[in-house]
Amino acid sequence: MAARRAAGAALLLLCAGLDAACTRGKAEEPPPPPQPAARPAPAVDPELAAWRAGRLPPLEGQGTPVPGGEVVVQMYADPPSLNTIVDNDWWGSRITHHLVYQALVGIDAYDDPRYRFQPELAESWTLSEDKLTYTFHLRKDVRFHDGQPFGAKDVIATYEKVLDETTKAAHLRSHLEELESFRAIDEHTVEFVWKKPYFMALDDPFAQVPIQPAHVIAKLTGAEYNQAATNPLNRAPVGTGPFAFVEWKTDQRVVYRRNEDYWGRKAYLDRLVFRIVKDPTVGPLLAEKGELDVVTSTLSEAWVKMEERPALRENFHRSLFHDATYNWIGWNLARPTFQDRRVRLALTMLIDRERFRKSVLHDLVLPTTCHFYYRSAACDPAVVQPPYDPVAAVKLLEEAGWRDTDGDGVRERDGVRFAFSFMISASSVTTERLATLMKESFARAGIEMSIQKVEWAAFSKRLREHEFDACTLAWGAGPRVDPAQVWHSSSTEGGSNFISFSNPEADALIEAGRVEFDEERRDAIFRKLQHLLHEEQPYTWLWVPARRTLIHRRIHGVKANLAFWQFADWWVEPQAEPPAPAQE
Numbered sequence: 001m002a003a004r005r006a007a008g009a010a011l012l013l014l015c016a017g018l019d020a021a022c023t024r025g026k027a028e029e030p031p032p033p034p035q036p037a038a039r040p041a042p043a044v045d046p047e048l049a050a051w052r053a054g055r056l057p058p059l060e061g062q063g064t065p066v067p068g069g070e071v072v073v074q075m076y077a078d079p080p081s082l083n084t085i086v087d088n089d090w091w092g093s094r095i096t097h098h099l100v101y102q103a104l105v106g107i108d109a110y111d112d113p114r115y116r117f118q119p120e121l122a123e124s125w126t127l128s129e130d131k132l133t134y135t136f137h138l139r140k141d142v143r144f145h146d147g148q149p150f151g152a153k154d155v156i157a158t159y160e161k162v163l164d165e166t167t168k169a170a171h172l173r174s175h176l177e178e179l180e181s182f183r184a185i186d187e188h189t190v191e192f193v194w195k196k197p198y199f200m201a202l203d204d205p206f207a208q209v210p211i212q213p214a215h216v217i218a219k220l221t222g223a224e225y226n227q228a229a230t231n232p233l234n235r236a237p238v239g240t241g242p243f244a245f246v247e248w249k250t251d252q253r254v255v256y257r258r259n260e261d262y263w264g265r266k267a268y269l270d271r272l273v274f275r276i277v278k279d280p281t282v283g284p285l286l287a288e289k290g291e292l293d294v295v296t297s298t299l300s301e302a303w304v305k306m307e308e309r310p311a312l313r314e315n316f317h318r319s320l321f322h323d324a325t326y327n328w329i330g331w332n333l334a335r336p337t338f339q340d341r342r343v344r345l346a347l348t349m350l351i352d353r354e355r356f357r358k359s360v361l362h363d364l365v366l367p368t369t370c371h372f373y374y375r376s377a378a379c380d381p382a383v384v385q386p387p388y389d390p391v392a393a394v395k396l397l398e399e400a401g402w403r404d405t406d407g408d409g410v411r412e413r414d415g416v417r418f419a420f421s422f423m424i425s426a427s428s429v430t431t432e433r434l435a436t437l438m439k440e441s442f443a444r445a446g447i448e449m450s451i452q453k454v455e456w457a458a459f460s461k462r463l464r465e466h467e468f469d470a471c472t473l474a475w476g477a478g479p480r481v482d483p484a485q486v487w488h489s490s491s492t493e494g495g496s497n498f499i500s501f502s503n504p505e506a507d508a509l510i511e512a513g514r515v516e517f518d519e520e521r522r523d524a525i526f527r528k529l530q531h532l533l534h535e536e537q538p539y540t541w542l543w544v545p546a547r548r549t550l551i552h553r554r555i556h557g558v559k560a561n562l563a564f565w566q567f568a569d570w571w572v573e574p575q576a577e578p579p580a581p582a583q584e
Helices: 002-023 046-053 090-094 152-163 170-176 222-226 282-288 300-304 310-315 341-349 353-359 390-399 429-444 456-464 504-514 519-536
Strands: 070-075 105-107 117-119 122-127 133-138 179-186 189-194 243-249 253-258 271-276 316-322 325-331 419-425 448-454 470-476 539-544 546-552
Touching: 046 316, 117 122, 133 152, 152 170, 152 179, 152 189, 282 310, 282 546, 310 316, 341 390, 341 519, 341 539, 353 429, 353 539, 419 429, 419 456, 429 448, 429 470, 448 456, 456 470, 504 519
Parallel strands: 070 271, 419 448, 419 470
Antiparallel strands: 105 117, 122 133, 133 189, 179 189, 243 253, 253 271, 316 546, 325 470, 325 539
């Protein structure tokens, strides 16, 4: 956008110069009458400009925190449980991790884009020279919300449950496959030994495993641990975090209170209420009525027209934040049609991604070409998306041997028509509009594409079994991600390499990056991987979606980040009235 504006400004200056050159040769003619000076564009109020752009006020200017008050936050799905060891649920993790439950380590939520680690239940840790042994020294001043003291026994009991094959913790066990052993050295020291070095060892294995009380879980069998009927933690978590669980009313709300015995700096809010509002059109309406402080789901159409709603404009800040997530189109390389990179590049160049981003997504997303967090040093910003260029795309198809030899409007090669199906989620209206655009564009280039709308359960099954031609999805991750899950050839079976991408150079880069602990050298390796993937185009990279949030102006201490909202840092103005209580 900035480059386009600069080009437009240069063009206007050039035209003015040409006009001046022409008038110099006509001195005998009377000078033209003076024209009224153009009115300068009205200045835009900086606060209004920030509101339109979705920029929150800087933390430094939000005042001095005071304790007290309640905040009501929209949650647009009811989680299956509040135990993320048995249920890998997005909302479940967002409202429990580092809030009610804590892990051995955390990440600095305000350290964008690096998000370095910081102590949590472990006040310090060491890593052996061979990068295999982590020794964690636990805090000695921590108690669970039920008053019981925290110690090494709780860490051991938690990891035993994660590694128990009879528990539903497969999503966490996958991060611990290379764990050789673990043990308690004493009451406040634990040791984990890995089979081989792994740069992500502190991320998922130690920052994402919620430590639970041994006095509740150690006596449970795996089957008992899985079930809410026998494991009270599944609906009523007991952790060590700054907020303690109060109640959960299904399809209504989850309520927390401030943990008055918290080992660290106490949260400012007295209560935190997560109200379940599933319809994205309802959240802004409830906010206008004063029943929600935070709206976490708004449609893009509602976002761009929000200035017309004075109650939202006057009472709420807007936050537009781009997460470590990206949307993509995948070409199944197991299909002969997509095995030539010229064909994949041509397909990318036939999709007018910029027009779609601006017309359908209202320019609220960011173009991307990278598998990693777009602001991280693992992404090279110099790599840009291939342009929308149907003429060049057709030339590539011709070079790859795809020609319309029988004049029926569809290209063939070796007697095979260029026809394939595009699998999309049945519930996504936006994806259907993208598929329609693709179908029309491909048809003009002599490619026949059909659209297959598939329910999610069948969609994911076909992904795992590689039973599709092309599909579209989104990947979401944290500030660091191991690319092996998606891009290593070994992940074709059992991993997430659904499109069967296999490239020895990519495998070598991934393996080198996984054991590189120096951040700068690892980022350099992953940038090479990005260049290779860009060259090969196994995906058509689309965009980084935006998290669109409304936050009441009475709330302070708010800053958007990858680690979700830091509710323990929020505070409300003492004179402000809270919203009306959620209806039963």
